[in-house]
Amino acid sequence: MTHAHEKHREHAPKQINFYIITVSTSRYEKLSKKEPVVDESGDIIKQLVIEAGYTVVGYSLVPDDKVKILRAFAEALDDPRVDVIISTGGTGYAPSDQTVETIRPLFDREIEGFSDVFRNISYGDPKVRAAAYLTKASAGIIGKKVIYLLPGSPDAVRLATKELILPEVGHLLYLVRG
Amino acid sequence: MTHAHEKHREHAPKQINFYIITVSTSRYEKLSKKEPVVDESGDIIKQLVIEAGYTVVGYSLVPDDKVKILRAFAEALDDPRVDVIISTGGTGYAPSDQTVETIRPLFDREIEGFSDVFRNISYGDPKVRAAAYLTKASAGIIGKKVIYLLPGSPDAVRLATKELILPEVGHLLYLVRG
Amino acid sequence: MTHAHEKHREHAPKQINFYIITVSTSRYEKLSKKEPVVDESGDIIKQLVIEAGYTVVGYSLVPDDKVKILRAFAEALDDPRVDVIISTGGTGYAPSDQTVETIRPLFDREIEGFSDVFRNISYGDPKVRAAAYLTKASAGIIGKKVIYLLPGSPDAVRLATKELILPEVGHLLYLVRG
Amino acid sequence: MTHAHEKHREHAPKQINFYIITVSTSRYEKLSKKEPVVDESGDIIKQLVIEAGYTVVGYSLVPDDKVKILRAFAEALDDPRVDVIISTGGTGYAPSDQTVETIRPLFDREIEGFSDVFRNISYGDPKVRAAAYLTKASAGIIGKKVIYLLPGSPDAVRLATKELILPEVGHLLYLVRG
Amino acid sequence: MTHAHEKHREHAPKQINFYIITVSTSRYEKLSKKEPVVDESGDIIKQLVIEAGYTVVGYSLVPDDKVKILRAFAEALDDPRVDVIISTGGTGYAPSDQTVETIRPLFDREIEGFSDVFRNISYGDPKVRAAAYLTKASAGIIGKKVIYLLPGSPDAVRLATKELILPEVGHLLYLVRG
Amino acid sequence: MTHAHEKHREHAPKQINFYIITVSTSRYEKLSKKEPVVDESGDIIKQLVIEAGYTVVGYSLVPDDKVKILRAFAEALDDPRVDVIISTGGTGYAPSDQTVETIRPLFDREIEGFSDVFRNISYGDPKVRAAAYLTKASAGIIGKKVIYLLPGSPDAVRLATKELILPEVGHLLYLVRG
Ligand SMILES: [Mg+2]
Ligand SMILES: [Mg+2]
Ligand SMILES: [Mg+2]
Ligand SMILES: [Mg+2]
Incomplete structure (x- = not known):
């Protein structure tokens, strides 16, 4: 008997377009001053998306500011x-962290399990351990698009993209499109 | 004794900049086809704002679509x-009405009383009467900006702008700016 | 120029079917003991609905009990x-009052203005006055059906049905049906 | 026929004990510096409560600070x-206003109608008019106690206490005590 | 020293009655056409409940429809x-999935941990892995009854029932009954 | 390359003051009758905090009562x-359990991940297993202070304090203080 998840994966779209948003005040300020900007986490997402055979159709870099974050997501949406928006940064508990507080209220449906499954695989990483509970990394659906809000750290971004997003995003888009 | 509201009004800013957003699928489609568009409600708001000595610095026309609405507000914000965003349209109970559902979750603070005071003065209008309870017209604060979400009807827009928004918006901006 | 509300009223369905639910522990207990039950508020709604040319297609009497209330509404839905469900009873602040707490979370959309417009016209009645703020009378939409949750008192039921429900329910159904 | 509200009023407790909390940073700072403090709004509530034949059993003065507000209410509760807690101050839209944001989430049940009925009678006062929509004055129930969160202005406090609180608080306590 | 959980388990009721609800549009349509229906997941729950020495006192099969789901739960409640209601189906992210959205707002208390613990043990199954984050399987309490909302897949139902529900449901009923 | 979490840990404050609140009706009643009270879970937290080089500056013992719980937290806040408040008790699903329901609505920000990470490491303990899903243990931020709401069992308290709280609380305070 074929497993249900496997059947859904067969129906997943082969061509998926991603938009990457990096939320980082320090990088945004460098960019504004025309200084060179290294966006390691943004680059990791792009590379993993491309290696998986998908496409990156857009990218933006915004500071930890509710209105700038909102605008970047509105344009991507x-x-x-x-098809899919992935952001990195602003998911923690510093007062400046605003990504989840800004975008989550816009979700038509939150993919509630993304937060806890991500934290629990992070907890399993000996370099992260208990720090895993300090992220609000989240996912949700707006219209027919899927949004992932990832932490800013390169390790977190690699883990989430490789282990959670890329294996299921096609399946999820297939479900969401009804 | 000077009344508190009067004192606050003295401190109100004299120069206030408004952005008007009309939410109307039919007008948006005409615009997209380059047909002439009459936006009576948008025009009423603009005229009343200008007559009050304030300035209109921007305007956009969007359809009843969550993402288009979101984008227009994000750009205005x-x-x-x-200083102030006023929208008209999309506050009722047709399935297409999405303005309040889209923008209200973004309010840092909802100005809860706007909805009920507006409905109750509308109820007093013999042309509206019980239909007054069928609007979700709302107001709220994002950052230091004030947002009003008005119905689409010219009468409703005139009533809200003249009787509720223009008399208090300076006072409110003064409060919000702390 | 024809007013928008008047145009909508023209499109309102002529044939509307109502289901009445009376929530009253004392009457339910009498019914259970096969004693005669006078349901003045339920009867007022029925009579006003019929006088307006509409039809009552169902009625049930339940106690102030979350599960019994839920079941009665589920069957009516x-x-x-x-087309329309009207309940009477259980909208106040006694611990036993559960109608609004039970049904409101099920609304796809709450018709938020019904509560405040109803309270404010009640406040205008010298027999009610400040007691008007002690009701949570509410309305909302589930699927294509409209639900009104009215207080238990005959005067309140008459006021809400005559002044708010019957004048707009056709208009509202027209809107809700998209 | 005796009206239901009148019957409930007969059952209302005759002896009711009030606790008054004034929320005002400026007065709190004066008090901290042992300067003389005039608390006009607090005094109005006390006087009206006593004139109605009820008792004031406690009073505290706190600044517009979430934790101080919380502690004052916790002690009164x-x-x-x-039996009843009335606060004055901190119900507006200045960033410092925190009374409603702090206490409302603690309500077992919010007395939702207090906010809109109060705003609508305030709107009827020509000195207040549209400023009426700028208050979040609220009421609610915690355990068997009733809480009213009033604005800071003496006029608002007098209106709410005379027209809304004193006429119905006995009735409400009777209901709440089940 | 005896562990607290072990002590609670001693007090658990020995006789527990389950009601099973299968939410599946395809099976419901077959049933409506009097075609033979195989409900593998419903059958697995029944069998596991009986093997554990408990009793199945009711069963219903409903489509992915808010009102039909509501009615089935209302009748079971x-x-x-x-004592316990277990449903299977409708917990995912297809637009048709409505079980959790319908029933969760009715919970007096949500058993929040059920969702994340279930997802994390699912993640441990190599056939499920990242797909684990795509379920909203949930649990909650209404009155003195416990409700579990499980996914539609036979494997998920077996895992949840064997590893999470049956080991603790007696303990939980003992707690909930106070 | 130094890992981000390690860098944050370097900035963590060295001196951290804890306030412990035990929520337990049975112990509170003993205390009220001046009988000897053994508070094993409170003692475990104190000991672990001190062993970690931090300080306990306050302690209180309250019954499972919303107002008493609220007051104890208000005084500690x-x-x-x-800097940090840790409570033990009242996080389960008995009707008397009120700690989370009382304090969670006061959080400026909930540290959402604490609940699921704690449950999942509890699930890994063979003595707890599925019982892990029966706790609402939670954490959050009020102002610049961090609050942890732990279960009443000594084993749970030891696990949470050793594995989750002490390793990250300095890091978290550093983040929260902006
Ligand atoms: Mg950051
Ligand atoms: Mg009643
Ligand atoms: Mg003030
Ligand atoms: Mg306990």
Whole structure:
């Protein structure tokens, strides 16, 4: 008997377009001053997406500011090519962290399990351990698009993208599109 | 004795910049087809704002679509000149009405009383009467900006702008700016 | 110029079917003991609905009990003939009052203005006055059906049905049906 | 026929104990510096309560600070003599206003109608008019106690206490005590 | 020293009655056409419940429809014999999935940990892995009854029932009954 | 490359003051009758905090009562020496369990991941296993203070304090203080 998850995976779209948003005040300020910006986490997501055979159709870099974050997501959501948005940064407990507080209320449906499954596989990493409970990394659905809000750390971004996003995003888009 | 509200009004800013957003699928489609568009409600707001000695610094026309609405508000919020955003349309109970559902979750603080005071003065209008309870017209604060979400009807827009928004918006901006 | 509300009223369905639910522990207990039950508020709603040219297709009497209330509403919602459900009772602040707490979380959309407009016209009645703020009378939409949760008192039921429900329910059904 | 509200009023307790909390940073700072403090709004509530034949059993003055507000309410709630708590101040839209944001989430049940009925009678006062929509004055129930969160202005406090609280608080306590 | 959980388990009721609800549009349509229906997941729950020495007192099969789901739960909740309700189906992210969205708002208390513990043991199954984050399987309490909302897949149902529900449901009923 | 979590840990404050609150009706009643009280879980927290080089600056014992719980937390929050509050007890599903229901609505930000990470490491303990899903143990931030709401069992308290709280609380305070 074929397992249900496997059957769904067969129906997953082969062509998926991603939009990457990096939320980082320090990098944004460098960019504003035309200084060179290294965005390691953004780059990791792009590379993993491409290695998986998917496409990156857009990217933006914004500071930890509710309105700038909102605008970047609104533009990505309004781009008809975009299937999936992944952000990195702003998911923690510093007062400046605003990504989840800004975007989560917009979800038509929150993919509630993304937060806890991500934290629990993070907990399993000896370099992270208890620090795993300090992230609000989240996912949700707006219209027919899927949004992932990842932490800023390169390790966290690699883990989430490789272990959780890429294996299931096609399956999820298939479900969401009804 | 000077009344507290009167004292606050003295401190109100004299120069206030408004951004108007009309939410109307039919007008948006005409615009997309380059047909002439009459936006009576948007025009009423603009005229009343100008007559009050304030300034209109921006305007956009969007359809009843969550993402388009979100984007228009995000751009207005991100415009440093803007103090107040007023929208018209999409506050009722047709399935297409999405303005309040989209923007209210973004309020840092909802100005809860706007909805009920507006409905109750509408109820007093013999042309509206019980239909007054069928609007979700709302107001709220994001950052230091004030947002009003008005119905689409010209009469409703005139009533809200003249009787509720213009008399208190300066006072409110003074409070919100702390 | 024809007013928007008037145009909508023209499109309102002429044939509307109501289901009445009386929530009253004392009457339910009498019914259970096969004693005669006078349900003045339920009777007022029925009579006003019929006088307006509409139809009552169902009625049930339940105690102030979350599960019994839920079941009565579920059966009314599942009856394909029913367009509008009106309940009477259980909208106050006694610990036994559970109607609003039970049904409101099920609304796809709450018709938020019903509560405040109803309270404010009640406040205008010299027999009610400040007691008006002690009701949670509410309305909302589930699927394509409209639900009104009215207080238990005959005067309140008459006021809400005559002044708010009957004048707009056709208009509202027209909107809700998209 | 005796009206239901009148019957309930007959059952209302005759002896009711009030605790008054004034929320005002400026007055609190004066008090801390042992300067003389005039608390006009607090005094109005006390006087009206006493004139109505009820008793004031406690009073505290706190600044617009979440934790100080919380502590004052916790102490009043924990005082077995107290039936009703009335606060004045901190219900507006300045960033410092925190009374409603702090206490409302603690309500077992919010008395939702207090906010809109109060705003609508305030709107009727020509000195207040549209400023009425700028208050979040609220009421609610915790355990068997009733809490009213009033604005800071003497006029608002007098209106709410005379027109809404004193006429119904006995009735409400009777209901709440089940 | 005896562990607290072990002591509670001693007090657990020995006789527990379950009601099973299968939420599946395809099976419901077959049933409506009097075609033979195989409900593998429903059958697994029944069998595991009986093997554990408990009793199945009711069963219903409903489509992925808010009102039908609501009615089935309302009838199960209103059946005085029922201690525990387990549903299977409708917990995912297809637009048709409505079980959790319908029933969760009715919980007096959500058993929040059921969702994340279930997802994390699912993640440990190599056939499920990252797909684990795509379920909203949930549990909660209404009155003195416990409700579990399980996914539709036979493997998920077997895992949840064997590893989470049956080991603790007696303990939980003992707690909930106070 | 130094890992981000390690860098944050370097910035963590060395001196941290804890306030312990035990929520237990049975112990509170003994205390009220001046009988000897053994508070094993409270003692475990104190000992672990001290062994970690931190300080316990306050302690209180309250029954499972919303107002008493609220008051104890309000006093601890209002104590300027206190950095972290840890409570034990009242996080389960007995009707008397009220700690989480009382304090969670006061959080400025909930540290959402604490609940699920704690449950999942509890699940890994063979003495707890599925009982892990029956706790609502939670954490959150009020102002610049961090609050942990732990279960009443000594084993749970030891696990949470050793594995989750002590390793990250300095890091978290550093983040929260901005
Ligand atoms: Mg960051
Ligand atoms: Mg009643
Ligand atoms: Mg003030
Ligand atoms: Mg306990």
